[in-house]
Amino acid sequence: MQQRPIDAALDELAEEFELLGDWEERYRYVIELGKDLTPLSEAEHSEGNKVRGCASQVWLVTEPQADGTVVFRGDSDAHIVSGLIAILLRLYSGRPAKDIVAFDAAAAMARLGLSEALSSQRSNGLKAMVARIQRDAGALS
Secondary structure, eight states: OOOOHHHHHHHHHHHHHHHSOSHHHHHHHHHHHHHTSOOOOTTTSSGGGBOTTOSSOEEEEEEEOTTSEEEEEEEESSHHHHHHHHHHHHHHTTEEHHHHHHSOHHHHHHHHTHHHHSOHHHHHHHHHHHHHHHHHHHHHO
C-alpha cells in the first residue's frame, strides 16, 4: 500500500523529534519551527480567524485550492504555540480535504510525544486547533 503524503510528513517529523534528546531540546526546536511561520496580515488577525479554546491568541486562515487541497496559515502570540501551529501546518497544509478529515491527529500527537509533554492547557489548545482544521476541511470535502 502506498503511503499517503500526510503520513510521510508525520514520519519526517517523528524522525526529527527522535534526533533531539530531551524535551528541553524538543521545545527549543518547536519554538524554532514557529519562527519560520509566514506572518499573517493585520486583517487576517480577525475574530473570524481566531481559534476558540486556546489560552493564547491563535489565528488560522483556511484557503481551499482549485485542486481540492487545503492550504492553512496561522499565527499566535506565544512562541511555543506558533511552533505547534508550524507542526500542524506541516501535517495538514496542502493536503486533500478528505485526507485531513481522515487523519488521526491524536495518534500523531502521541507519536510525537506532544500528548505527554504539553501542559493540559496547551494540549487543549492543540486539540482546538486540530478540531478547527478538521472542521474547515470537512466543510470542503
